[in-house]
Amino acid sequence: MANEINHDFDCKAFSAKQMEEFVLLRFHDKFLLRTNDLSNRDQILGYLGNLSKDPNIKVLVIFGSPEKTGCQEYLDFYHLVMESDKGMDAIHRMYNVINQLILAIVRLDKIVIHCNSGKVISSFLNISLACDYRIVADDTVFQNPCLQLGLLPKGGGAFFLQRIIGLSKSYDVLLSEKDISAKEALEMGLVDMMVGKDSLEEAAILKARLFSRKPKSSLTGVKKMLNYSLKDLEEYLNLENQELIRAIMSSE
Numbered sequence: 001m002a003n004e005i006n007h008d009f010d011c012k013a014f015s016a017k018q019m020e021e022f023v024l025l026r027f028h029d030k031f032l033l034r035t036n037d038l039s040n041r042d043q044i045l046g047y048l049g050n051l052s053k054d055p056n057i058k059v060l061v062i063f064g065s066p067e068k069t070g071c072q073e074y075l076d077f078y079h080l081v082m083e084s085d086k087g088m089d090a091i092h093r094m095y096n097v098i099n100q101l102i103l104a105i106v107r108l109d110k111i112v113i114h115c116n117s118g119k120v121i122s123s124f125l126n127i128s129l130a131c132d133y134r135i136v137a138d139d140t141v142f143q144n145p146c147l148q149l150g151l152l153p154k155g156g157g158a159f160f161l162q163r164i165i166g167l168s169k170s171y172d173v174l175l176s177e178k179d180i181s182a183k184e185a186l187e188m189g190l191v192d193m194m195v196g197k198d199s200l201e202e203a204a205i206l207k208a209r210l211f212s213r214k215p216k217s218s219l220t221g222v223k224k225m226l227n228y229s230l231k232d233l234e235e236y237l238n239l240e241n242q243e244l245i246r247a248i249m250s251s252e
Contacts, residue, residue: 005054009047013040016047022059022208023051024201029065032077032123035097036090048104057110058216059208062131063201064116064124071145074121078149088248095244098123098155099237102130106230109220111211115204116140117197125190126155129164132223133211134190135204137197140182142190147177151247152240159236163229165189 007018016025034040114128117137122144146153161170185191195203
């Protein structure tokens, strides 16, 4: 067996704690604003890179920030950066950071479980869709603030959604201003499990332990085969960037 590495970590953007053969990673608040600090990008991508090198870790559990404020967070971020001297540079940076995070999750040779609660905007939903298993608390509400600005959701939403729920339902999700409840998301197949808010971490740990009991070679091999159809994801994310920038320019 390879030498054991301690993966406990804490920084402005996230914290992480190792438990047995899995790691619990928690994003902190103001994620969108933090994407404009390249040190935050380097820390999260560097952490995932180091994690991928450790054969003793089989599962990564990601928790969305409990302090997020839904649509308002996205609207505040957009207006703040567009009214600043950074403008489009900040938008480009956010898009590229999200691209890199999603590609890192998909390519990680670990099973990735995503957990969320409360108000979740489309970009955070899309990050969860890049993961292998999704658990939400029963108070979770998915929101799409992009339509208010004439924009598109960033993070591979269209790419992942049509694979999971089909083309017509993907149109409904991407073009709807209606909130999606946790129960509706479960029925649609957007998430795999719904639990009480107080049971979210417990459910995630139990699921991580179930995955961890499987041979590492089986987990890695199955993930690679299931993700084979994602080989065009990087090209799609670049196209998504172009369409998003075009939408921003036409809405100004």
